[in-house]
Amino acid sequence: MDASPDAPVLVSHDGAVRTLTLNRPKSLNSFTGAMHEALLAALESAADDRSVRCVVLTGAGRGFCAGQDLADPAVAPAQAGGSVDVGNAIERYYKPLALRLRSLPVPVVAAVNGVAAGAGANIALGCDLVVAARSASFIQAFSKIGLVPDAGGTWLLPRLVGRARALGLAMLGDKLPAEEAERIGLIWKCVDDAAFADEVRATAARLASLPTRALAATRAAIDASQHLDFGASLSHEAKVQRALGGAHDFAEGVAAFMAKRPAVFSDR
Ligand code: T3D
Numbered sequence: 001m002d003a004s005p006d007a008p009v010l011v012s013h014d015g016a017v018r019t020l021t022l023n024r025p026k027s028l029n030s031f032t033g034a035m036h037e038a039l040l041a042a043l044e045s046a047a048d049d050r051s052v053r054c055v056v057l058t059g060a061g062r063g064f065c066a067g068q069d070l071a072d073p074a075v076a077p078a079q080a081g082g083s084v085d086v087g088n089a090i091e092r093y094y095k096p097l098a099l100r101l102r103s104l105p106v107p108v109v110a111a112v113n114g115v116a117a118g119a120g121a122n123i124a125l126g127c128d129l130v131v132a133a134r135s136a137s138f139i140q141a142f143s144k145i146g147l148v149p150d151a152g153g154t155w156l157l158p159r160l161v162g163r164a165r166a167l168g169l170a171m172l173g174d175k176l177p178a179e180e181a182e183r184i185g186l187i188w189k190c191v192d193d194a195a196f197a198d199e200v201r202a203t204a205a206r207l208a209s210l211p212t213r214a215l216a217a218t219r220a221a222i223d224a225s226q227h228l229d230f231g232a233s234l235s236h237e238a239k240v241q242r243a244l245g246g247a248h249d250f251a252e253g254v255a256a257f258m259a260k261r262p263a264v265f266s267d268r
Helices: 033-048 086-103 119-125 141-145 153-172 178-183 193-209 212-227 230-245 248-258
Strands: 009-014 017-022 054-059 063-065 108-112 115-117 129-133 137-139 175-177 189-191
Touching: 009 033, 009 193, 017 033, 017 193, 033 086, 054 063, 054 193, 063 119, 086 119, 086 212, 108 119, 108 193, 115 119, 119 137, 119 153, 129 178, 129 193, 137 178, 141 153, 175 178, 178 189, 189 193, 212 230, 212 248, 230 248
Parallel strands: 017 054, 054 108, 063 115, 108 129, 115 137, 129 189
Antiparallel strands: 009 017, 137 175
């Protein structure tokens, strides 16, 4: 992994929290193939490292991520003589990334420090908790360039905010301030810029102290419920509880409750 300060993704550690910083600030951290490859490798490394109990995804400079790098010759129609296979970029890069974020064995916090546009917005929205600075914003920029929301946008938006708002955001492509994103339930929390770093740190540390395996199973069960009826969801919950009930963290959580002491969770 490229550990230089110019690497497309910077990796840092704070206890059990691993922070991945998109690092192309001059173009608001827009995605290139190299950035995709570095990010996926960093996620795999976090997944394989059992000391990691939470991942934070954020951006360097004033933006979080402006989506696809539109100047990239591989995807810019003008540079490719008028036509490019945009679907190829989705299959090759955005789909594996969105799926990996959704299947990571640890919780993922999107720390949205500035504008999140296009696929950059939807990659953030696919994370488990989205914490945004008050000066940040979310833009479904796709309609302005003749595309549909991708990186999971068509799936995520109606589930997060309902069809009416999903269509309004996607068709008009307006800038949605972080405060409004919180108000309509698109994100978990909007915090003042001055409090943003501390809030992200505290949220990530708290997630890292919780029973990691149960958190990952919670995400998976909530996602599975999207295509199950109520009875099937109850059965799925029973199956997951059966597995978690035999794990160390359940015994520890109950023992800690009974002894009126803080629990120390260690499963992953
Ligand atoms: O392969 C495929 O194409 C399929 C995948 C598609 C996925 C997608 O994400 S499609 C959507 C792509 N993203 C966009 O359309 C957003 C484009 N950017 C913007 O609309 C604006 O930059 C923002 C609203 C995000 C921010 O505006 P503002 O005024 O704060 O900043 P700016 O001046 O526009 O941008 C600052 C610099 O970043 C500027 O470069 P310069 O002039 O200083 O040299 C700008 O060109 C550059 N930049 C911003 N976004 C991108 C970008 N460069 C390349 N690609 C970008 N997406």
